[in-house]
Amino acid sequence: MTARTPDTRTPDTSLRGPVLASLYAGLILTVLSVAFVYVDRAGTGLLAAHLKASYPSYGPTRIEEAVTLWTIVLTVVGALGAVGWILAIWATRRGFRWADWLMGTLFAVGTVLALYLLTVRDTSGDTGLPIELGLIGLLPSAAGLAAVLLMWRARKSVTRGVPA
Numbered sequence: 001m002t003a004r005t006p007d008t009r010t011p012d013t014s015l016r017g018p019v020l021a022s023l024y025a026g027l028i029l030t031v032l033s034v035a036f037v038y039v040d041r042a043g044t045g046l047l048a049a050h051l052k053a054s055y056p057s058y059g060p061t062r063i064e065e066a067v068t069l070w071t072i073v074l075t076v077v078g079a080l081g082a083v084g085w086i087l088a089i090w091a092t093r094r095g096f097r098w099a100d101w102l103m104g105t106l107f108a109v110g111t112v113l114a115l116y117l118l119t120v121r122d123t124s125g126d127t128g129l130p131i132e133l134g135l136i137g138l139l140p141s142a143a144g145l146a147a148v149l150l151m152w153r154a155r156k157s158v159t160r161g162v163p164a
Contacts, residue, residue, distance in 0.1 A: 015154040019092055019147050023103075026143030027085035033136045034078030037071055041132065052131035054122065070129065074137070077117070081110055082141060088147070100151040102163075107144035114138040 040046045052058065058066070084106040089121050091099035118134030121127060121139065 015150050016092060016095070019150045019154070020089065022143050022147035022150060023085055023089045023092060026140045027082060027089070028148065029140040029143055030078055030081045030085060033139060034075055036136055037074045037078075037133065041071055042068060046130050046132060050126075054124040054126040062085050074117075074133075077113065077137075083111065085140075092151075100148070103144070103151055107141065107148050110144060111138075111141040114141055 002096055010134075014161060037047075047070055048067050053064050056065075088099065088103050091102055100141070112136075114137050117129060117137055118131070119127060120129075129137075
């Protein structure tokens with residue numbers, strides 16, 4: 001009986017560094033995008049001004065409630081995104097073959113969610129978030145795209161037998 005080693009590790013590690021750099025960049029961008037929500041709430045008031053313009057009949061208390069709700073939603077989405085980045089970093093560092101599938105799935109889900117939050121219309125007919133906040137929330141997807149493309153390039157070079 002011969003012992004077989006399961007093929008669970010990524011065969012080509014030449015692009016692991018750039019992939020990891022993209023993943024860490026995505027994690028940092030996610031943390032910064034959530035931090036911007038709190039900076040906006042404490043100082044710039046972009047979200048509050050957007051809500052006031054969308055709902056002129058709302059008083060300060062209702063606007064503050066809506067800002068709090070959006071802050072909670074964006075914080076939860078950011079926290080889930082951070083967990084996804086950390087999981088992708090861990091899988092890539094360990095060299096698991098399924099890391100590229102994980103990254104692709106997380107990229108797709110994260111990008112669709114960011115696009116939804118950017119474009120969703122509320123009952124006023126306006127977007128729920130100001131465009132600036134929505135675009136900031138989309139920034140981590142750029143790092144995710146870079147990581148997915150780099151991992152795909154590494155996988156493609158291995159299947160062709162050509163070093164990356």
